[in-house]
Amino acid sequence: MPDLRGWIRADFGLDVTELTQVHHGADAAAEVWRADQYAVKWSSGGTTASYEVTAYLAEVGVRGVPAPLRTQAGDLWSERAGKRLSLTPWIDGARAAATGLTQAQWTAYGVLLAEVHAQEVPARLQQLLPPLNSANARMPALTRQLDHRLTTQPPADAVEAELAKTWLAHRELITALAEPRTPPPGRPVICHADPHLGNVLVTPDQLHLIDWDDAVLAPIEQDLLFLLGGMGTLGPTTPADEAAFFTGYGPADLDATRLTYYRAARALEDAALWAEQALTGPDREASLGHFQAVLSPNGLAVLAVG
Structure with a gap:
């Protein structure tokens, strides 16, 4: 230690x-x-x-x-x-991924994220903030490495065998996610880039957005993709939840091309990183489950290319 x-x-x-x-x-x-x-x-x-x-x-x-x-x-x-x-x-609060949010709390979360996006970006942050999080750059190479291992080498154990089976079943979808894309232009704002409920803490009088390691300067679609489906219980799970969030956030002029781009980038990141962790650990079995969830019919990958 x-x-x-x-x-x-x-x-x-x-x-x-x-x-x-x-x-x-x-x-x-x-x-x-x-x-x-x-x-x-x-x-x-x-x-x-x-x-x-x-x-x-x-x-x-x-x-x-x-x-x-x-x-x-x-x-x-x-x-x-x-x-x-x-x-x-x-912050001595509950993690929203475990407790969920009430309708009022979804609205409060919309207010919080809107306030983040509304801030003027000072010159020093314009220079410091990247347009994409650091994980995106290594995803194409990592995806190729995983594909080679899982499609050409015998599995070392049962977890890897199940991982390879799932990878092969969804190989076309993974390949579609990995296709080269150019970030579409849009007005850049401060984005958290990972604002799912695992990064939200709830206290009696406030919601707290933590873990800003992936912060970027990007259009609002980079953040709002997490509130528009495909994230399981880490995002809104009902139309009422989503409506409550946007009641707080306010009108959002979302561009379909930008939303597709950021969804695909995130889905590939999730799929590749969970697959890698299912191979190397820690928590290999849980990581396999997360990998399968990304590729499930209601997961982000299908939504991104659909």
């Missing part, structure tokens, strides 16, 4: 007593702990833009976006053992 207490003391000037690792999400590049009243993240994933974005949104008064604490040197993170160490206030 890394010397988190020592690092936090040296970098942030805080002495913490309680230190408990938290296991949520699928980001193998990040480790998260609760340290007293702080959430501690030690990560090599995403980009440094995520800290700048959350600091900016909190600074301009967007409630529900936790701001990173500054180090004693005034930075938003520190470098430790080749990874970035950051602290945010601990």
Whole structure:
């Protein structure tokens, strides 16, 4: 275990007593702990833009976006053992992926995401924020590697055998997702790029959107795809849920071409990364189930190419 207490003391000037690792999400590049009243993240994933974005949104008064604490040197993170160490206030709330949202909470979530999208993008963030999250760039190569392994090599065990069977059954769909596409133009705004309910915490008076590692500068379709179907219980599950969200968000002039592009990019990312994790771990069987869900009749992949 890394010397988190020592690092936090040296970098942030805080002495913490309680230190408990938290296991949520699928980001193998990040480790998260609760340290007293702080959430501690030690990560090599995403980009440094995520800290700048959350600091900016909190600074301009967007409630529900936790701001990173500054180090004693005034930075938003520190470098430790080749990874970035950051602290945010601990939010003692329920994860919306587990509890769901009421109609009123769906509306409140629409208000929150609309407020994020409405913010003027300062010059420094225009320079820092990428147009696509960092995972997208490696998806075509990863998909080819997975395809070669799963279609030409004998499976090592039962999990890989089931993975290969599912891959072969949906190979045409996966290939369609991997076709080269050019991002369609649109007005870029600050996007979270992963705003499903697994990244929403619920407290009695506020919804909180966390884990901004994939933040990008992109059209609204990059975020709104998560609220328009194909995400299972991580998004709205009924027309009433969706309507409640857009009651809060307001009118959205969605472009079908942009929506198809961002859906396909996300579906390929989900399919490839879950397939990779089903091969390498951790949680291989659960990862296989997530992979199959992406490709299911109600999953995002079918919606993206349909």
